[in-house]
Amino acid sequence: MDPKTKIESRHLDFYYGHKQALKDINIIAPANKVTALIGPSGCGKSTFIRTLNRMNDVIPGARVDGEILLDGVSIYSPKIDVVELRTKVGMVFQKPNPFPKTIFDNIAYGLRIGGMKHRKKIAEVVEKSLRKAALWEEVKDRMRENAFALSGGQQQRLCIARSLAVDPEVMLFDEPCSAIDPIATAKIEDLIQKMKQNYTVVIVTHNMQQAARVSDYTAFLMLGELIEYGDTPQIFTNPKNKLTEDYITGRFG
């Protein structure tokens, strides 16, 4: 049986002012799978992932045509509450961006905003989230320290824990490992693969080996167009499109 579609784009066009950044993109991210977006710089992969939780809304002159459906519901419909959407569709960015607060408060913040008041409950969720992000053992005795005291890789996992705390359904990763070392990268990759038990994951990466390692499906974009989409093993062993082949074997870039 085909896996259930969690989030998908249908005939998605995206413009920065007059410049069209995405052209008729149709991509499916199946539930409880990892979908990777790869492509050369400027191909639109980051733009695409940002349309999935409307992070592009704030960019002046940006315009979207077509649809993004989350569980079959258009996220660009006027009925959608963007704040609620972003709790459902969490995002982790290229550079770790913890709040200038304690480790504990970084995670508790979203919970309090969401109306959680019970201290014990908050502490419970903080611990659970840190455990899910494989960070708990490293920080359990440092909860009152400033988040910036953590290493880059730890900060990135803190950001993941922060997203997980508000109980998302989809996790978006925009080049999550580009600013951290290989050991920390391996931890994050491992985490991403474990996360798919509970979440649907979409990841943008410059690192093709990373896409090959962590994802179930891969989409290759170039100049704002979707060139090829398929099972990750197929894309990396036997791509159908010459452009995909040339890109992943490093014949251009």
Add this chain to the structure above:
Amino acid sequence: MERQFDEELKTLQEKLLYMASLAQESISIAIKGLKERNEKYTDKVMEQEKEINLLDIEIDELCMRLLALRQPMAVDLRLITASLRISSELERIGDQSVNIVERTLELLKVPLLKPLIDIPRMATLAEGMVRDSITAFVNRDAALARNVCERDDEVDNLNDQIFREILTYMMQDPSSLKRAVDLILVGRHLERIADHATNIGEDVIYFVKGKTIKHHFEKFNYDSHS
């Protein structure tokens, strides 16, 4: 865009090509020794087999290094995995040539059982299959590779024919048994060589098309040569 990696892949292919030429030559030398009833070809085949074995190791090591250091994808990955397989097939072909030489040394001790007709024909076919399978690899020619696979039947049929024919000699004259069995074995070794060429053909198709045809290729009846 030419990559540094392409240079390394070229080296790999050149090594494989050289190994194939040795393997192919070792078949014809081995059969020449049998036909001309001449021992002097024996050493040459043994020597080449040693060289083939060394190349097999060298190619394995090069492939492992490229896999580890370059993390190849797509066609590059298929080229390297195909090279690994082809190199093992060629190594086995070298072994089979040595087997033929060993039979020859036995056969030289006694008079010829019968004039050799089908065995040299079979050798020519098998050698041609090896040559074409490697040409298909070098030229990325899936059609030629498929053609090689299809020719395996001819060799199998010849082998059956040789077997039946020699069987009649065995029945007529039990004292010919040793010679007869040695000839049957030579046929068997050539038949195996053709199988290795067929495997190379299948590897080439996978390399070029990304499609596996082995084990369930509908036109083939693998039972006949297992």
